[in-house]
Amino acid sequence: MDNYRLTAPRYEAMPYRRCGRSGLLLPAVSLGFWHNFGEAADPDVCRKIVETAFDHGVTYFDLANNYGPPYGSAETTFGRIFGQSLRPHRDEIIIATKAGYDMWPGPYGEWGSRKYLMASLDQSLKRMGLDYVDIFYSHRPDPLTPLEETMQALVDIVRCGKALYAGISNYPADMAAQAYAYLREAHVPCLVYQGRYNMLDREHEADILPQAAADGVGYVAFSPLAQGLLTDRYLDGIPADSRMRTSQYLNENALTPELLAQLRKWNEEARAEGVTLAQYALRWILRRPEVTSVIVGARTVEQLLDSLSAAGA
Numbered sequence: 001m002d003n004y005r006l007t008a009p010r011y012e013a014m015p016y017r018r019c020g021r022s023g024l025l026l027p028a029v030s031l032g033f034w035h036n037f038g039e040a041a042d043p044d045v046c047r048k049i050v051e052t053a054f055d056h057g058v059t060y061f062d063l064a065n066n067y068g069p070p071y072g073s074a075e076t077t078f079g080r081i082f083g084q085s086l087r088p089h090r091d092e093i094i095i096a097t098k099a100g101y102d103m104w105p106g107p108y109g110e111w112g113s114r115k116y117l118m119a120s121l122d123q124s125l126k127r128m129g130l131d132y133v134d135i136f137y138s139h140r141p142d143p144l145t146p147l148e149e150t151m152q153a154l155v156d157i158v159r160c161g162k163a164l165y166a167g168i169s170n171y172p173a174d175m176a177a178q179a180y181a182y183l184r185e186a187h188v189p190c191l192v193y194q195g196r197y198n199m200l201d202r203e204h205e206a207d208i209l210p211q212a213a214a215d216g217v218g219y220v221a222f223s224p225l226a227q228g229l230l231t232d233r234y235l236d237g238i239p240a241d242s243r244m245r246t247s248q249y250l251n252e253n254a255l256t257p258e259l260l261a262q263l264r265k266w267n268e269e270a271r272a273e274g275v276t277l278a279q280y281a282l283r284w285i286l287r288r289p290e291v292t293s294v295i296v297g298a299r300t301v302e303q304l305l306d307s308l309s310a311a312g313a
Protein backbone atom coordinates (compact mmCIF):
# COMPACT_ATOMS: atom_id res chain seq x y z
CA MET A 1 0.00 0.00 0.00
CA ASP A 2 2.80 2.42 -0.89
CA ASN A 3 0.55 5.06 -2.32
CA TYR A 4 -2.09 5.01 0.35
CA ARG A 5 -2.18 8.08 2.51
CA LEU A 6 -5.24 9.30 4.32
CA THR A 7 -5.39 13.02 3.58
CA ALA A 8 -8.65 13.80 5.35
CA PRO A 9 -10.84 12.23 8.02
CA ARG A 10 -12.95 11.03 5.14
CA TYR A 11 -14.63 8.07 6.72
CA GLU A 12 -15.62 9.66 10.01
CA ALA A 13 -18.80 11.53 9.18
CA MET A 14 -20.32 9.84 6.15
CA PRO A 15 -22.83 7.10 6.94
CA TYR A 16 -22.54 3.98 4.75
CA ARG A 17 -25.55 1.84 3.92
CA ARG A 18 -25.70 -1.73 2.76
CA CYS A 19 -26.75 -2.04 -0.88
CA GLY A 20 -29.61 -4.53 -0.75
CA ARG A 21 -28.51 -7.96 0.44
CA SER A 22 -25.03 -7.54 -1.05
CA GLY A 23 -21.70 -7.20 0.68
CA LEU A 24 -21.29 -3.67 -0.64
CA LEU A 25 -21.75 -0.51 1.42
CA LEU A 26 -22.45 2.77 -0.37
CA PRO A 27 -22.23 6.29 1.04
CA ALA A 28 -25.55 7.94 1.93
CA VAL A 29 -24.60 10.71 -0.54
CA SER A 30 -22.96 9.87 -3.89
CA LEU A 31 -21.79 12.12 -6.73
CA GLY A 32 -23.28 12.05 -10.22
CA PHE A 33 -21.68 13.24 -13.49
CA TRP A 34 -24.70 13.78 -15.75
CA HIS A 35 -24.20 17.57 -15.79
CA ASN A 36 -21.31 19.87 -14.84
CA PHE A 37 -18.46 17.61 -16.04
CA GLY A 38 -18.66 18.06 -19.82
CA GLU A 39 -16.24 19.84 -22.11
CA ALA A 40 -17.54 23.30 -21.16
CA ALA A 41 -16.94 22.76 -17.44
CA ASP A 42 -13.92 24.32 -15.74
CA PRO A 43 -11.44 21.44 -15.23
CA ASP A 44 -10.19 22.89 -11.94
CA VAL A 45 -13.72 23.12 -10.52
CA CYS A 46 -14.45 19.57 -11.67
CA ARG A 47 -11.34 18.29 -9.96
CA LYS A 48 -12.08 20.23 -6.78
CA ILE A 49 -15.62 18.85 -6.64
CA VAL A 50 -14.41 15.27 -7.00
CA GLU A 51 -11.60 15.66 -4.46
CA THR A 52 -13.89 17.40 -1.98
CA ALA A 53 -16.43 14.61 -2.41
CA PHE A 54 -13.87 11.89 -1.77
CA ASP A 55 -12.37 13.76 1.17
CA HIS A 56 -15.84 13.80 2.74
CA GLY A 57 -16.40 10.09 2.33
CA VAL A 58 -18.18 10.02 -1.03
CA THR A 59 -16.96 6.70 -2.38
CA TYR A 60 -19.51 6.21 -5.18
CA PHE A 61 -19.09 8.08 -8.48
CA ASP A 62 -21.95 7.66 -10.93
CA LEU A 63 -21.26 7.99 -14.67
CA ALA A 64 -22.78 6.91 -17.97
CA ASN A 65 -21.46 6.61 -21.51
CA ASN A 66 -23.43 9.62 -22.75
CA TYR A 67 -22.88 12.12 -19.92
CA GLY A 68 -21.38 15.38 -21.09
CA PRO A 69 -21.99 17.20 -23.35
CA PRO A 70 -20.68 16.02 -25.70
CA TYR A 71 -21.36 12.35 -25.08
CA GLY A 72 -18.44 10.62 -23.41
CA SER A 73 -16.84 13.81 -22.11
CA ALA A 74 -17.90 13.34 -18.47
CA GLU A 75 -16.11 9.99 -18.49
CA THR A 76 -13.07 11.65 -20.05
CA THR A 77 -13.15 14.34 -17.35
CA PHE A 78 -13.50 11.71 -14.65
CA GLY A 79 -10.67 9.68 -16.18
CA ARG A 80 -8.37 12.69 -16.05
CA ILE A 81 -9.23 13.39 -12.39
CA PHE A 82 -8.89 9.71 -11.58
CA GLY A 83 -5.39 9.76 -13.04
CA GLN A 84 -4.48 12.96 -11.18
CA SER A 85 -5.77 12.16 -7.73
CA LEU A 86 -7.82 9.02 -7.26
CA ARG A 87 -5.76 6.22 -8.81
CA PRO A 88 -3.88 5.38 -5.58
CA HIS A 89 -7.29 5.05 -3.95
CA ARG A 90 -8.86 2.75 -6.57
CA ASP A 91 -9.79 0.12 -4.01
CA GLU A 92 -11.58 2.71 -1.87
CA ILE A 93 -13.99 3.86 -4.55
CA ILE A 94 -16.95 2.57 -6.50
CA ILE A 95 -17.12 3.72 -10.11
CA ALA A 96 -20.29 3.06 -12.07
CA THR A 97 -21.14 3.55 -15.70
CA LYS A 98 -24.13 2.74 -17.85
CA ALA A 99 -25.23 2.08 -21.42
CA GLY A 100 -28.72 2.27 -22.86
CA TYR A 101 -29.37 5.70 -24.33
CA ASP A 102 -28.17 6.93 -27.72
CA MET A 103 -24.40 7.04 -27.85
CA TRP A 104 -23.18 6.61 -31.43
CA PRO A 105 -24.90 6.54 -34.83
CA GLY A 106 -26.29 3.42 -36.45
CA PRO A 107 -28.21 0.42 -35.17
CA TYR A 108 -25.64 -0.63 -32.52
CA GLY A 109 -25.29 2.64 -30.64
CA GLU A 110 -28.18 2.48 -28.16
CA TRP A 111 -30.74 0.29 -26.33
CA GLY A 112 -29.99 -3.18 -24.95
CA SER A 113 -28.30 -5.48 -27.44
CA ARG A 114 -25.28 -7.51 -26.39
CA LYS A 115 -23.34 -5.82 -29.20
CA TYR A 116 -24.05 -2.33 -27.85
CA LEU A 117 -23.48 -3.05 -24.15
CA MET A 118 -20.17 -4.84 -24.70
CA ALA A 119 -18.80 -2.20 -27.09
CA SER A 120 -20.00 0.68 -24.95
CA LEU A 121 -18.38 -0.63 -21.78
CA ASP A 122 -15.06 -1.09 -23.61
CA GLN A 123 -15.27 2.53 -24.78
CA SER A 124 -16.12 3.75 -21.27
CA LEU A 125 -13.18 1.90 -19.75
CA LYS A 126 -10.87 3.45 -22.31
CA ARG A 127 -12.18 6.99 -21.68
CA MET A 128 -11.78 6.60 -17.92
CA GLY A 129 -8.45 4.78 -18.08
CA LEU A 130 -9.79 1.85 -16.06
CA ASP A 131 -9.46 -1.94 -16.24
CA TYR A 132 -12.90 -2.45 -14.74
CA VAL A 133 -15.85 -0.56 -13.31
CA ASP A 134 -17.47 -1.52 -10.05
CA ILE A 135 -21.04 -1.31 -11.29
CA PHE A 136 -22.31 -1.56 -14.86
CA TYR A 137 -25.95 -0.62 -15.46
CA SER A 138 -28.39 -1.28 -18.22
CA HIS A 139 -29.49 2.38 -18.38
CA ARG A 140 -33.00 1.81 -19.70
CA PRO A 141 -35.24 -1.09 -20.69
CA ASP A 142 -35.32 -2.03 -24.35
CA PRO A 143 -38.82 -3.01 -25.48
CA LEU A 144 -37.54 -4.83 -28.59
CA THR A 145 -34.44 -6.73 -27.44
CA PRO A 146 -35.22 -9.92 -25.49
CA LEU A 147 -34.58 -9.16 -21.83
CA GLU A 148 -32.54 -12.38 -21.64
CA GLU A 149 -30.03 -10.98 -24.14
CA THR A 150 -29.50 -7.79 -22.16
CA MET A 151 -29.24 -9.64 -18.86
CA GLN A 152 -26.87 -12.29 -20.24
CA ALA A 153 -24.63 -9.49 -21.49
CA LEU A 154 -24.55 -8.09 -17.93
CA VAL A 155 -23.76 -11.56 -16.57
CA ASP A 156 -20.91 -12.07 -19.04
CA ILE A 157 -19.53 -8.58 -18.37
CA VAL A 158 -19.34 -9.43 -14.68
CA ARG A 159 -17.93 -12.90 -15.35
CA CYS A 160 -15.11 -11.55 -17.50
CA GLY A 161 -14.20 -9.04 -14.82
CA LYS A 162 -14.99 -5.81 -16.64
CA ALA A 163 -17.56 -5.00 -13.94
CA LEU A 164 -17.86 -6.31 -10.41
CA TYR A 165 -21.64 -5.88 -10.09
CA ALA A 166 -24.63 -5.38 -12.38
CA GLY A 167 -27.49 -2.91 -12.01
CA ILE A 168 -30.54 -1.67 -13.87
CA SER A 169 -32.07 1.77 -14.22
CA ASN A 170 -35.45 3.12 -15.28
CA TYR A 171 -37.00 -0.36 -15.71
CA PRO A 172 -40.74 -0.71 -15.05
CA ALA A 173 -41.61 -3.10 -12.21
CA ASP A 174 -42.60 -6.04 -14.42
CA MET A 175 -39.31 -5.97 -16.36
CA ALA A 176 -37.36 -5.37 -13.17
CA ALA A 177 -38.91 -8.53 -11.71
CA GLN A 178 -37.78 -10.55 -14.75
CA ALA A 179 -34.34 -8.97 -14.63
CA TYR A 180 -33.89 -9.77 -10.93
CA ALA A 181 -34.98 -13.39 -11.51
CA TYR A 182 -32.66 -13.89 -14.50
CA LEU A 183 -29.64 -12.41 -12.76
CA ARG A 184 -30.31 -14.35 -9.55
CA GLU A 185 -30.50 -17.64 -11.47
CA ALA A 186 -27.24 -16.78 -13.22
CA HIS A 187 -25.60 -16.17 -9.81
CA VAL A 188 -24.92 -12.55 -10.65
CA PRO A 189 -27.65 -11.02 -8.48
CA CYS A 190 -28.73 -7.51 -9.39
CA LEU A 191 -26.88 -5.21 -6.99
CA VAL A 192 -28.91 -2.05 -7.42
CA TYR A 193 -31.83 -0.31 -9.07
CA GLN A 194 -31.26 3.33 -10.02
CA GLY A 195 -34.40 5.45 -10.26
CA ARG A 196 -35.79 8.96 -9.98
CA TYR A 197 -37.11 9.62 -6.50
CA ASN A 198 -37.55 12.94 -4.76
CA MET A 199 -40.17 15.06 -2.98
CA LEU A 200 -41.70 15.99 -6.35
CA ASP A 201 -41.67 12.50 -7.84
CA ARG A 202 -42.84 9.72 -5.54
CA GLU A 203 -43.94 7.23 -8.18
CA HIS A 204 -41.45 4.57 -7.07
CA GLU A 205 -43.00 4.32 -3.61
CA ALA A 206 -45.83 2.29 -5.15
CA ASP A 207 -43.83 -0.57 -6.64
CA ILE A 208 -40.10 -0.16 -7.38
CA LEU A 209 -39.00 0.59 -3.80
CA PRO A 210 -40.84 -2.28 -2.06
CA GLN A 211 -39.94 -4.63 -4.91
CA ALA A 212 -36.23 -3.83 -4.63
CA ALA A 213 -36.33 -4.32 -0.87
CA ALA A 214 -38.13 -7.67 -1.23
CA ASP A 215 -35.63 -8.86 -3.83
CA GLY A 216 -32.61 -7.78 -1.82
CA VAL A 217 -31.68 -5.16 -4.41
CA GLY A 218 -30.36 -1.77 -3.30
CA TYR A 219 -31.97 1.45 -4.53
CA VAL A 220 -30.07 4.62 -5.44
CA ALA A 221 -32.09 7.79 -6.09
CA PHE A 222 -31.12 10.03 -9.00
CA SER A 223 -32.04 13.72 -9.37
CA PRO A 224 -32.80 13.81 -5.63
CA LEU A 225 -33.05 17.62 -5.82
CA ALA A 226 -35.27 17.45 -8.93
CA GLN A 227 -32.36 18.93 -10.92
CA GLY A 228 -32.16 21.92 -8.57
CA LEU A 229 -35.86 22.69 -8.12
CA LEU A 230 -35.70 21.37 -4.55
CA THR A 231 -33.07 23.94 -3.55
CA ASP A 232 -33.01 27.68 -3.04
CA ARG A 233 -32.02 28.20 -6.70
CA TYR A 234 -35.44 29.16 -8.06
CA LEU A 235 -37.14 30.74 -5.05
CA ASP A 236 -36.49 34.28 -6.29
CA GLY A 237 -36.28 33.99 -10.06
CA ILE A 238 -34.23 31.96 -12.52
CA PRO A 239 -30.46 32.49 -12.21
CA ALA A 240 -28.53 32.87 -15.48
CA ASP A 241 -26.13 30.04 -14.57
CA SER A 242 -28.88 27.63 -13.52
CA ARG A 243 -29.68 24.35 -15.23
CA MET A 244 -33.03 25.80 -16.25
CA ARG A 245 -31.15 28.34 -18.37
CA THR A 246 -28.30 26.17 -19.57
CA SER A 247 -29.73 22.67 -20.13
CA GLN A 248 -32.44 21.25 -22.35
CA TYR A 249 -33.46 18.84 -19.58
CA LEU A 250 -35.04 21.34 -17.19
CA ASN A 251 -37.72 23.51 -18.74
CA GLU A 252 -38.92 26.85 -17.46
CA ASN A 253 -42.50 25.61 -17.78
CA ALA A 254 -41.81 23.29 -14.86
CA LEU A 255 -41.73 26.28 -12.54
CA THR A 256 -45.47 26.88 -12.19
CA PRO A 257 -46.84 29.32 -9.57
CA GLU A 258 -48.23 26.29 -7.67
CA LEU A 259 -44.84 24.61 -7.61
CA LEU A 260 -43.11 27.80 -6.53
CA ALA A 261 -45.58 28.18 -3.66
CA GLN A 262 -44.91 24.58 -2.61
CA LEU A 263 -41.14 25.10 -2.79
CA ARG A 264 -41.39 28.24 -0.66
CA LYS A 265 -43.48 26.35 1.91
CA TRP A 266 -40.89 23.55 2.09
CA ASN A 267 -38.14 26.15 2.29
CA GLU A 268 -39.82 27.67 5.37
CA GLU A 269 -40.13 24.22 6.94
CA ALA A 270 -36.46 23.60 6.21
CA ARG A 271 -35.41 26.94 7.72
CA ALA A 272 -37.49 26.20 10.82
CA GLU A 273 -35.41 23.03 11.22
CA GLY A 274 -32.21 24.98 10.65
CA VAL A 275 -31.33 23.31 7.35
CA THR A 276 -31.30 24.37 3.71
CA LEU A 277 -34.03 23.24 1.34
CA ALA A 278 -31.52 20.96 -0.40
CA GLN A 279 -30.61 19.28 2.88
CA TYR A 280 -34.29 18.99 3.79
CA ALA A 281 -35.05 17.32 0.44
CA LEU A 282 -32.14 14.87 0.71
CA ARG A 283 -32.97 13.91 4.28
CA TRP A 284 -36.56 13.30 3.19
CA ILE A 285 -35.31 10.65 0.74
CA LEU A 286 -32.77 9.14 3.12
CA ARG A 287 -35.49 8.48 5.71
CA ARG A 288 -36.61 5.53 3.56
CA PRO A 289 -34.92 2.29 4.59
CA GLU A 290 -35.08 0.97 1.00
CA VAL A 291 -32.86 3.81 -0.23
CA THR A 292 -29.15 3.04 -0.19
CA SER A 293 -27.86 6.37 -1.49
CA VAL A 294 -28.88 9.66 -3.08
CA ILE A 295 -26.84 10.61 -6.16
CA VAL A 296 -26.50 14.37 -6.13
CA GLY A 297 -25.35 16.62 -8.91
CA ALA A 298 -23.15 19.59 -7.99
CA ARG A 299 -22.00 22.53 -10.11
CA THR A 300 -19.86 24.05 -7.35
CA VAL A 301 -17.95 22.85 -4.31
CA GLU A 302 -20.29 24.93 -2.13
CA GLN A 303 -23.36 23.11 -3.46
CA LEU A 304 -21.68 19.77 -2.83
CA LEU A 305 -20.74 20.69 0.74
CA ASP A 306 -24.27 21.89 1.41
CA SER A 307 -25.72 18.60 0.14
CA LEU A 308 -23.17 16.52 2.05
CA SER A 309 -24.34 18.13 5.28
CA ALA A 310 -27.68 16.38 4.78
CA ALA A 311 -25.94 13.15 5.69
CA GLY A 312 -23.82 14.80 8.37
CA ALA A 313 -20.70 14.42 6.19
Ligand code: NDP
Nearest residue numbers: 032033034222223224225226227228231242243278297306
Ligand atom coordinates in the same frame (compact mmCIF):
# COMPACT_ATOMS: atom_id res chain seq x y z
P1 NDP B 1 -29.86 16.87 -8.53
O1 NDP B 1 -31.34 16.67 -8.42
O2 NDP B 1 -29.02 16.74 -7.31
O3 NDP B 1 -29.62 18.29 -9.23
C1 NDP B 1 -28.35 18.86 -9.31
C2 NDP B 1 -28.46 20.36 -9.55
O4 NDP B 1 -29.13 20.96 -8.43
C3 NDP B 1 -27.11 21.06 -9.63
O5 NDP B 1 -26.59 21.06 -10.95
C4 NDP B 1 -27.45 22.45 -9.15
O6 NDP B 1 -28.16 23.15 -10.14
C5 NDP B 1 -28.46 22.17 -8.06
N1 NDP B 1 -27.89 21.95 -6.73
C6 NDP B 1 -27.25 20.85 -6.28
N2 NDP B 1 -26.95 20.96 -4.97
C7 NDP B 1 -27.39 22.16 -4.59
C8 NDP B 1 -27.39 22.84 -3.35
N3 NDP B 1 -26.89 22.26 -2.25
N4 NDP B 1 -27.94 24.08 -3.28
C9 NDP B 1 -28.48 24.65 -4.39
N5 NDP B 1 -28.53 24.04 -5.61
C10 NDP B 1 -27.99 22.81 -5.69
O7 NDP B 1 -29.25 15.79 -9.48
P2 NDP B 1 -29.07 15.55 -11.08
O8 NDP B 1 -30.32 15.77 -11.81
O9 NDP B 1 -27.84 16.29 -11.49
O10 NDP B 1 -28.77 14.00 -11.05
C11 NDP B 1 -27.75 13.49 -10.19
C12 NDP B 1 -27.14 12.27 -10.80
O11 NDP B 1 -28.08 11.22 -10.93
C13 NDP B 1 -26.61 12.48 -12.22
O12 NDP B 1 -25.39 13.17 -12.25
C14 NDP B 1 -26.50 11.06 -12.66
O13 NDP B 1 -25.34 10.46 -12.13
C15 NDP B 1 -27.74 10.42 -12.04
N6 NDP B 1 -28.86 10.40 -12.99
C16 NDP B 1 -29.22 9.19 -13.51
C17 NDP B 1 -30.25 9.07 -14.42
C18 NDP B 1 -30.64 7.73 -14.95
O14 NDP B 1 -31.39 7.66 -15.91
N7 NDP B 1 -30.17 6.66 -14.35
C19 NDP B 1 -30.99 10.26 -14.89
C20 NDP B 1 -30.58 11.49 -14.26
C21 NDP B 1 -29.55 11.53 -13.35
P3 NDP B 1 -27.50 24.37 -10.96
O15 NDP B 1 -26.58 23.72 -11.94
O16 NDP B 1 -28.69 25.00 -11.62
O17 NDP B 1 -26.82 25.25 -9.97
